[in-house]
Amino acid sequence: MTLTLYSNYVNSAGERVRIALALKGIDYEYVSVGEISWEVYERINPQRLMPALKIGDQIVPQATAILEYLEETYPKPALLPADPVLRAQARAFAQHVVSEMHAIDVIRVRRFLHNQLGVDQEGIDHWQNHWFANGFAALEELLARRQTAWTFCFGETPGWADLHLTPQVTKGIARFNVDMAPYPLISGIHKACVTLPAFIAATPAEQPDYPGRVIEPKLR
Ligand SMILES: N[C@@H](CCC(=O)N[C@@H](CS)C(=O)NCC(=O)O)C(=O)O
Structure with a gap:
């Protein structure tokens, strides 16, 4: 296919x-x-x-x-762990990135806040920082409560949770100046992922339409 x-x-x-x-x-x-x-x-x-x-x-x-x-x-x-509880936890971890972080920080939400509700750049930055910090704090705590301190989120090989976490962390650092110091477990996993060929191949810089640097979408 x-x-x-x-x-x-x-x-x-x-x-x-x-x-x-x-x-x-x-x-x-x-x-x-x-x-x-x-x-x-x-x-x-x-x-x-x-x-x-x-x-x-x-x-x-x-x-x-x-x-x-x-x-x-x-x-x-397999990207999901074999154990049913770990599978559910990996999915829940990923879902937090998708629904509780990414859905709130996407450009169409920021544009609406700015263009329709009159929120200025300072307010947008505040919104952004709040949801990144709120999300990463919850994810850090989920990692801290694992029964095993694996190299990756839920195992010794990268999988479902890691492929959700890594782009969100990279974006947070590179584009939104998120301070990752309060999240050592997330930072350790991110560091392990970004050196892997599959993660490197998926980065913005490796895509055929990469213009040489990330161009931030405009609010207006
Ligand atoms: N829930 C969707 C979110 C997709 C999404 O928001 N994609 C963004 C880019 S990361 C997009 O298409 N943005 C265009 C826009 O907001 O107008 C998914 O996980 O696929």
């Missing part, structure tokens, strides 16, 4: 999928939404969010749904 990933270099939800594809060694075609235009992309993915995966002639939006598909269809190497 031919797989086509619609994403762009800076798309952190897409980066999760790119890491999974690389960890599983799956071939796919990369299509930059910036290059085909949003008008064209909207016809492909009515949710109008990146990423989306085209499987044959079918489209699947939402990174989590795509990751579930990949895990079910390409089970080796």
